[in-house]
Amino acid sequence: MERLQKVMAKAGVASRRRSEELILRGHVEVDGKIVREMGVKIDPAANKIKVFGKEISISAPREYIILNKPSGYLTTVKDPYNRPTVMQLVGDPEYGLFPVGRLDQKTTGLLILTNDGDLAYRLTHPKHKVAKVYEVEIRGTPDPNAIWKLRNGVVLEDGKTRPAKINIVKRTSKSSILTVTIFEGKKRQVRRMCQAINHPVIRLNRLAVGPIELGDLKPGHWRYLEADELLKLKDSLAI
Numbered sequence: 001m002e003r004l005q006k007v008m009a010k011a012g013v014a015s016r017r018r019s020e021e022l023i024l025r026g027h028v029e030v031d032g033k034i035v036r037e038m039g040v041k042i043d044p045a046a047n048k049i050k051v052f053g054k055e056i057s058i059s060a061p062r063e064y065i066i067l068n069k070p071s072g073y074l075t076t077v078k079d080p081y082n083r084p085t086v087m088q089l090v091g092d093p094e095y096g097l098f099p100v101g102r103l104d105q106k107t108t109g110l111l112i113l114t115n116d117g118d119l120a121y122r123l124t125h126p127k128h129k130v131a132k133v134y135e136v137e138i139r140g141t142p143d144p145n146a147i148w149k150l151r152n153g154v155v156l157e158d159g160k161t162r163p164a165k166i167n168i169v170k171r172t173s174k175s176s177i178l179t180v181t182i183f184e185g186k187k188r189q190v191r192r193m194c195q196a197i198n199h200p201v202i203r204l205n206r207l208a209v210g211p212i213e214l215g216d217l218k219p220g221h222w223r224y225l226e227a228d229e230l231l232k233l234k235d236s237l238a239i
């Protein structure tokens, strides 16, 4: 919900000050009723606003941002228990931003947020087989058979995973670092895949979603997608 004069200003009707004047003078209707008092809040997606009897277009501009999610934040718009959410990191969601897909509370890395429902739907629909790249540190050293299973599919309780790309980045005596690229998005998929081969995840960080890469964005920081990134992203989703 937003203040009426703010919505009018965003829609380009007039400045906020002038919009307030228009309201006070009785030139503004919300859902067929003239509003004269200040401070009325409206839902730009649901309410119809007329100025001088003419309906104004108030569709919110589309926004696309990426966040480097730190550990400890929930990927949700609101948490009933008031735990920290990713929304607190991107400031006040003026235009109804929401996270696309989900990273577990402990998972870090690239999260896209938008108010573009169509793009979000496509990004998460298995049909589009969007590649999601994770850097994963697992306990122990997986043998070739375990890596083969990760690549070709492991059986989880909700079905077998689709073929994945696996690269071994580093091995130490206690743990191994892999990059895992999956093309679907089962719940806690990477953690469950690694658990299934008896190499539990120590740390999980998402590096890329489709053509969008985390790059050197610092944990807890966010930025708007560049125009060329957005073009590539839309292109990859046939938008």
Ligand code: URA
Pocket: 102, 103, 104, 107, 187, 188, 189, 190, 191, 192, 204
């Ligand atoms: N897979 C997981 O197990 N967790 C995530 O947060 C993302 C992918």
